[in-house]
Amino acid sequence: MPPECAGHGPADVSGAVMHYAEDSNCFCGEATVRKFFPIVTAILLCGASSMAFAHNCPNEMKAIDAKLSSKPALSPEDAAKVARLRADGEAYHKAGKHDEAMKSLLEAKKILGI
Ligand SMILES: [Cu+2]
Secondary structure, three states, X not given: OOOOOOOOOOOOHHHHHHHHHHOOOOOHHXXXXXXXXXXXXXXXXXXXXXXXXXXOHHHHHHHHHHHHHOOOOOOHHHHHHHHHHHHHXXXXXXXXXXXXXXXXXHHHHHHHOO
């Protein structure tokens, strides 16, 4: 471990990096970046996975298909609505409009009672 420089705490990332840039003999800037790198990576991974959960279109489609294959008792109007919402959801998903896709798919699920 390189020695910590006086004048800034380990949490002061910007200060440490600036200090590092001013004085190439001081390694604490680099050490701070190294220390925070796993945390930053974890936050980025967290954001990516929560986005994947928010846009869960393929799983919603699978759930709808599974329910449909069990031949639920639906009125002809509801069955048509579910079919349309399911198709809309897939089309939106393929177009990259995951928010719209999720809306259609969740509505279809509501009609199906899931
Ligand atoms: Cu999607």
